[in-house]
Amino acid sequence: MIPRLDLLGTAVAIQLAVAAALLSCYVGFAARRLVDREPARDRALRAVLAELQAGTAPRAPEELERLDRRSRLRVILRAAATVSGSSKARLRRIAAAVGLTADAERASRSRFWWRRLEAAHLCSALGLPTPAIRMLLHDPVTAVRAQAVEWALVDPEPATIRTLLGLLDDPEALCRFAVLDTLIRMGRPVVPELARHLRSRSGIGAVPALTVAAAMADAALLPELERLSEDEDPRCRTACLNAFGAVGGVGAAAAVEHGLGDRDGAVREAAAQNAALLGQWTAAPAIARLLRDPTWEVRRAAGYALRSFGAIGQVYLRRALDDPDHFAADMAHQLLDLSVTS
Amino acid sequence: MDIGGIARVILVDLEVAVLVYFVAISTFYAVLLASAATEMRAHVLRIRGESRWRVLSSAVAPSISMLAPAFNEASTISDSVCALLTLSYPNLEIVIINDGSADGTLDVLRRELALVPLHPIFRRTIDTRPVRGLYRSGEHPTLLVIDKENGGKADSLNAGLNVASADLVCAIDADTLIEPDALQRMVRPFLEGDRVLAAGGTIRVANGSIVRQGRIAQAHLPGSPLPGFQVVEYLRAFLFGRLGWNRLGGNLIISGAFGLFRRQSMLAIGGYTSDTVGEDMEVVVRLRRGARENGQPDAVRFIPDPVAWTEVPSSLRILGRQRDRWHRGLADVLWRHRAVLFNPRYGAFGLVVYPYFVFVELLAPVIEAIGLIGLVVGLVVGAVDVPFAILFFVVAYGYGLNLSLATLLLEELSFRRYAGLRDHALLLLWAVLENFGYRQLTVLWRLRGLVNYLRRRTTWGAMERRGFAGAPKT
Numbered sequence: 001m002i003p004r005l006d007l008l009g010t011a012v013a014i015q016l017a018v019a020a021a022l023l024s025c026y027v028g029f030a031a032r033r034l035v036d037r038e039p040a041r042d043r044a045l046r047a048v049l050a051e052l053q054a055g056t057a058p059r060a061p062e063e064l065e066r067l068d069r070r071s072r073l074r075v076i077l078r079a080a081a082t083v084s085g086s087s088k089a090r091l092r093r094i095a096a097a098v099g100l101t102a103d104a105e106r107a108s109r110s111r112f113w114w115r116r117l118e119a120a121h122l123c124s125a126l127g128l129p130t131p132a133i134r135m136l137l138h139d140p141v142t143a144v145r146a147q148a149v150e151w152a153l154v155d156p157e158p159a160t161i162r163t164l165l166g167l168l169d170d171p172e173a174l175c176r177f178a179v180l181d182t183l184i185r186m187g188r189p190v191v192p193e194l195a196r197h198l199r200s201r202s203g204i205g206a207v208p209a210l211t212v213a214a215a216m217a218d219a220a221l222l223p224e225l226e227r228l229s230e231d232e233d234p235r236c237r238t239a240c241l242n243a244f245g246a247v248g249g250v251g252a253a254a255a256v257e258h259g260l261g262d263r264d265g266a267v268r269e270a271a272a273q274n275a276a277l278l279g280q281w282t283a284a285p286a287i288a289r290l291l292r293d294p295t296w297e298v299r300r301a302a303g304y305a306l307r308s309f310g311a312i313g314q315v316y317l318r319r320a321l322d323d324p325d326h327f328a329a330d331m332a333h334q335l336l337d338l339s340v341t342s
Numbered sequence: 343m344d345i346g347g348i349a350r351v352i353l354v355d356l357e358v359a360v361l362v363y364f365v366a367i368s369t370f371y372a373v374l375l376a377s378a379a380t381e382m383r384a385h386v387l388r389i390r391g392e393s394r395w396r397v398l399s400s401a402v403a404p405s406i407s408m409l410a411p412a413f414n415e416a417s418t419i420s421d422s423v424c425a426l427l428t429l430s431y432p433n434l435e436i437v438i439i440n441d442g443s444a445d446g447t448l449d450v451l452r453r454e455l456a457l458v459p460l461h462p463i464f465r466r467t468i469d470t471r472p473v474r475g476l477y478r479s480g481e482h483p484t485l486l487v488i489d490k491e492n493g494g495k496a497d498s499l500n501a502g503l504n505v506a507s508a509d510l511v512c513a514i515d516a517d518t519l520i521e522p523d524a525l526q527r528m529v530r531p532f533l534e535g536d537r538v539l540a541a542g543g544t545i546r547v548a549n550g551s552i553v554r555q556g557r558i559a560q561a562h563l564p565g566s567p568l569p570g571f572q573v574v575e576y577l578r579a580f581l582f583g584r585l586g587w588n589r590l591g592g593n594l595i596i597s598g599a600f601g602l603f604r605r606q607s608m609l610a611i612g613g614y615t616s617d618t619v620g621e622d623m624e625v626v627v628r629l630r631r632g633a634r635e636n637g638q639p640d641a642v643r644f645i646p647d648p649v650a651w652t653e654v655p656s657s658l659r660i661l662g663r664q665r666d667r668w669h670r671g672l673a674d675v676l677w678r679h680r681a682v683l684f685n686p687r688y689g690a691f692g693l694v695v696y697p698y699f700v701f702v703e704l705l706a707p708v709i710e711a712i713g714l715i716g717l718v719v720g721l722v723v724g725a726v727d728v729p730f731a732i733l734f735f736v737v738a739y740g741y742g743l744n745l746s747l748a749t750l751l752l753e754e755l756s757f758r759r760y761a762g763l764r765d766h767a768l769l770l771l772w773a774v775l776e777n778f779g780y781r782q783l784t785v786l787w788r789l790r791g792l793v794n795y796l797r798r799r800t801t802w803g804a805m806e807r808r809g810f811a812g813a814p815k816t
Contacts, residue, residue: 008733015740022747023770029754030766077391114387121391142534143388150396174534180402215401300463337461 040067044075048094052083058090060097072098073118080125092126101128108132113141120147127154137163145170146178153182156189165197168208180208184215191218198224203233210239217246229255234264241267245274253280260286265295272298276305281312288316291328299327303335350725353716357726360713361734367702368741374586375748381588382581385646386756394526397533398430404532405433406525407506407605411498412516413441416450418653422516423455425556427482431525436485437502438516442471442492451487456480468500468613476505495598496614496621503613506605513622515599517653519548519556524648528602537639539629540603542596543648544580546759547573549656558651561759563768568661570772571780572654574746581756582749584644591690592630593642594699598622600650603629618678620671627679634688647757662787669707669791676700707788713738714782739777746773 040063047061064072076095083091095101100122107119109132116136123133124147134155136148149167152160167179183190194216198209206228213221221243229240241259244252256278259271272290275283290302306313320332397403408426412419419438426436440448451457457477471493479485490501499513510532514520524543531538549572550564564570587593596603601622611632614621626642633640655661676683676699683700685692717734720726750769753759760769 008729008736011733012736012740015736015744018744019740019747022744022751026747026751026754026770027766029751033754033758034761034763034766073391077393081393081395114390117387118391121393125391125393172534173536177400177402177533178396181396181400184401211402296465300465303463331463334461334463 041071041075044071045078048075048079048091049082051094052079052087052090058093058097060094064094064098069100069103072100073122076100077121077125088127092128095122095126101126101130104128105130105132108136113139113144116141116144117147120144120151124151124153129154134160134163137167142172142174145172146174149175149178149182153185156186158193161186161190161193162197165193165209168212169205176208180211183212188216188218191216191220195221195224198228202228202231203236206231206236207239210236210243214239214243214246217243217248219247219249222247222249222251226251226255229259234262234267237262237264237267238270241270241274245270245277248278253278253283256280257283257286260290265293265298268293269295269298269301272301272305276301276308279309281309284309284312284316288320291320291331292323292325296327299331303331307335346723350720350723353720353723353725356716357713357720357730357734360709360716361737363709364713364738364741367706368737370698370702371741371745374590375582375745376586377589378582378586379752381585382646382752382756389527389647394523397526397529398432400432403432404510404529405435405508406431406510406512406529406602407435407437407502407508408512408514409437409439409499409502409506410514410516410518411439411441411495411502412443412447413492413495413498414443414445414447415516416443416445416447418517419447419450420454421553421556422518423451423485423556425519427485428522428555428557429520429525430522431529433508434484434525435506435508436482437488437506438485439488439490439498439502441490441494441498448487448489452477455482455485455487457487462505464505466504467609468504470497470501470504473501494616496616496618499621500613500616503605503608509605510602511605511608512600512602513598514601514650515652518545518599519553519558519651520600521649521651522557524600524650525602528645528648531641531643531645532602532604535641537641538604538643539607539633539640540596540601540626541643541645542584542593542601543644543650544646545576545597545599546649546651547576547654548651549573549654551651561765562762563760563765563772564656565768566656567772567775567780568658569654569656570768571776572661573769574750574773574776576654577753578746578749580644581646581752582745585646587695588644591693591695592640593644594626594630594691594695595623596626596642596644597650599652600648601626607633618671618674619667620675623671624675624678627675627682630691631679631682631688634691640691649757649759658783662783662790665784665787666791666794669704669788670795672699672704673792673795676704704792707785708792710738710785711789714785739781742781743774743777746776 044061044063044067047063051058051061064075067075076091079091080088104119104122107115108130110116116139120133120136123130133148133151136144137152139145139148149164152164164179164183167175170176170179190212194209194212198206198213201209210228213225225240225243228236231237241256244255256271256274259267260283262268262271268290272287275287284306287302287305290298293299293302306316317332317336320328323329410422410426423438438451456479458480460476460478462476471491473488473490475489477487486505488501488505490498503511528541528543531541547569548558549569550562551558552560552562563573584593607629611628615624618624630640630642655664682688682692682696684697717726717731721731750773760766
């Protein structure tokens with residue numbers, strides 16, 4: 001059973017060989033970084049930024065041209081993060097001069113997902129209206145699709161917006177997040193397409209679009225919001241109330257007041273919150289009744305809403321101190337900053 | 343065969359069994375390393391060139407509450423709060439929980455943050471020690487301070503969970519220095535999937551680095567061996583261990599110093615358990631177990647690029663206490679949830695992850711100690727010959743060294759936090775030297791932890807901190 005010396009020798013040799021290989025790799029990579037690449041990239045970045053500030057027509061600095069493709073890409077991406085407006089336009093010309101724009105066009109059709117991702121990164125960072133990136137909105141890789149969605153900000157055309165709205169149902173959370181974020185950043189150009197999109201939606205499927213609607217806060221969406229506020233799904237009704245709260249106006253106020261009597265607790269809570277947001281003090285009596293709600297979150301939202309109404313709300317809260325419902329009295333005590341009843 | 347002969351056979355067989363155990367776990371380590379390398383490559387490709395402004399300025403990014411319990415942290419709390427306030431995240435609430443400190447931590451907070459008492463309405467979903475007061479900073483409106491009676495770290499985190507209002511909660515130690523963009527990176531798994539319950543980031547050793555205004559201005563290796571060995575240990579644990587588990591059944595540990603959780607999931611399981619010293623591991627096991635039992639997804643991800651820096655013990659006494667406590671915690675958690683072991687109901691969690699923690703993380707020091715003692719006895723009585731002893735050492739420690747070197751290579755190929763020649767040289771030096779003495783000491787401390795667990799000791803032991811500002815070099 002006792003191992004022989006030749007086995008010992010083999011084990012030692014293998015361990016030493018592996019250690020030597022790992023050590024050599026480590027030292028090699030560290031040395032390369034220390035003496036070469038990082039400083040060269042930093043020099044190139046400084047040269048690019050100096051070029052962006054120069055008054056003359058932009059040209060690719062030599063320091064950038066000396067780098068390999070990946071390093072050039074990194075430098076341009078780092079520069080892009082710090083500039084906007086005319087400087088970004090100059091940076092686009094520098095990127096084109098060193099062949100990165102043409103490379104991005106090619107990379108967007110690459111069979112390697114990380115190359116397609118690089119292309120989408122560059123086009124998003126520089127705001128390049130590269131048509132090939134639009135194809136990536138349907139890429140099978142989530143990260144690429146999400147990055148292409150970010151790129152879509154530079155192309156707020158109805159066709160792109162329609163594609164983005166379609167992607168609100170994407171199975172991947174990252175993509176849905178990117179779509180929501182991009183649509184919200186696009187702002188008003190989204191509204192007509194969003195209204196059309198909402199027309200064909202109901203239930204949980206309408207919730208992401210309603211989140212965008214709340215961020216748009218556009219009265220043109222009210223008819224669709226009113227229809228969806230009667231939806232069967234409480235999550236849809238809640239999202240509608242949030243959108244009403246953002247849009248405001250008489251119609252929205254009526255819908256919010258109607259929501260105070262909803263059969264679902266989350267909807268009543270949202271109604272109370274949005275009544276506070278709208279400063280809808282005329283709903284104070286209905287909100288005061290919610291202090292007796294069986295759901296704690298609803299009672300809290302109602303209490304906060306009353307407190308936000310100022311003197312009128314204070315009257316209702318003081319009345320609630322003597323409420324036979326001890327939950328209502330307790331919430332009023334807390335909101336009025338009094339000692340809590342036992 | 344006489345008694346001496348039988349003893350010799352037993353000793354030799356024991357040594358061979360220990361060697362086989364080492365080879366088996368080393369093989370598993372190799373699988374873990376391959377998994378970590380694959381995961382790291384995919385991760386680096388995904389984040390390379392990524393602009394995080396989308397998250398940073400997003401109206402729909404999930405909100406985060408940072409929960410920072412502080413107990414007698416008067417010397418470091420200013421730097422820690424300063425670091426928390428530099429965090430770049432769009433929808434962030436910072437909750438400092440003063441756990442009945444007796445050293446004036448609350449006074450420091452009051453003085454530096456212009457605290458104003460307030461009365462928010464929160465639900466005591468989780469039972470905690472009484473809250474004495476709640477304050478909001480007059481200078482930083484997103485900063486809340488909870489002053490409560492002493493109840494331990496778990497109790498403080500539970501108080502924070504009750505008061506916090508965000509979608510996600512990030513549990514940290516008050517003395518942890520979190521890099522400003524760490525949350526933007528840490529939130530990624532929650533954006534990527536609805537299946538993720540929790541995520542953890544990398545903890546790095548701050549000793550030796552230069553700290554300014556609660557931030558690591560320059561990362562350096564510590565010049566003294568003890569913190570230096572811990573740098574290598576931490577890199578190995580995070581970049582190779584935890585990253586590797588992402589593809590092999592998910593993580594079981596999210597460091598208590600830096601972890602992000604869904605708040606509703608935490609409230610649903612009743613928060614942290616107060617009667618264990620391994621509350622950070624226990625909560626992850628309970629989260630995963632509960633999710634599995636309810637047919638819910640139980641993903642717990644480790645993300646290598648969000649970094650938090652922590653001061654590690656620089657004395658043997660304190661380090662020994664810490665490792666003792668960690669091992670007691672591990673033993674306690676694994677015993678509490680023993681029903682998971684080899685239970686197919688829990689999938690890879692019960693069949694791969696849990697057994698690994700029992701047979702490798704928990705029992706490795708026992709096996710290692712048996713091997714070492716058996717080897718010495720075997721050599722003395724002549725049952726084991728010298729070549730075998732050398733073979734034993736080469737396999738056990740040479741393999742460990744190679745894993746450390748592979749981890750350093752992984753670090754160099756990905757995040758490259760250490761830049762100078764001195765740092766690289768020190769990193770290699772500590773990676774080699776930790777095998778001679780330090781590793782054996784950790785075996786002793788962990789064994790002591792196991793014995794103390796069996797004797798039902800539940801103390802934390804004091805952790806002496808020097809504070810970052812006064813100790814740029816350790």
